[in-house]
Amino acid sequence: MKTNTCSVSFSINGEKKTFATRPDEKLLDLLRREGYKGTKYGCGQGTCGACTVIMDGKAVYACLLYSMQAEGRKVRTIESMGTYDKPAPIQVELVAAGAVQCGYCIPGIIMSATALMETEKDISDEVAKEYMDGNLCRCTGYEKIWVALRRTIDRAAAAPAKKASAKGGKK
Known part of the structure; x- marks a missing residue:
């Protein structure tokens, strides 16, 4: 055949x-x-x-x-996404929060989180949870994943403000 x-x-x-x-x-x-x-x-x-x-x-x-x-x-x-030597911000935060245990679900979680941060502005916890709802993790209980995601979102939101204030301070 x-x-x-x-x-x-x-x-x-x-x-x-x-x-x-x-x-x-x-x-x-x-x-x-x-x-x-x-x-x-x-x-x-x-x-x-x-x-x-x-x-x-x-x-x-x-x-x-x-x-x-x-x-x-x-x-x-x-x-x-990031490399071993230069990980993406979400990868850094997941490791720092202790959210990576077996690691099987992490690639999918990173991709969902990336899509969230690239498409949404002013990300509330409700919006983040909606985006991440389709990613299961049987090892962590999610709390550490949420901590890492929130830190990444908050740091990304603060980054433009830091750049703007740095530019404004130079003459």
């Missing part, structure tokens, strides 16, 4: 690429096959958030999307 194969082209972490795929292949499976292993398989039903990626600025579950749905889109995975 012949397998139908096709190609899909999209931007992955800022780089335009074309991948061989099948019409029934999930985006999560394509990403992992192509080496983007930070995006995790959890439930396969869009309920745990381990597979969260950012597509065109929105957090989405890669386990629910067919790879062909990424055609022409901009997809970001955890690999687009």
Whole structure:
């Protein structure tokens, strides 16, 4: 029996690429096959958030999307975030708060938090909880994750004010 194969082209972490795929292949499976292993398989039903990626600025579950749905889109995975030597602010805060235990859920949590901070202004706890509602963590009990997220949000909000006051002070 012949397998139908096709190609899909999209931007992955800022780089335009074309991948061989099948019409029934999930985006999560394509990403992992192509080496983007930070995006995790959890439930396969869009309920745990381990597979969260950012597509065109929105957090989405890669386990629910067919790879062909990424055609022409901009997809970001955890690999687009900070490095070991220069972690992203949310990564720093998660570690500082002791929120990283087994680490399996953390890539999805980071991607949801990133989408939140890139799309929302003046982020209330209610809005943050709504964004993060689809990310499960069975190790931490969430409190440390919330502490890290709130610190990251608050520091990001304070950063423009610091830059503005620094510029205003120079003549």
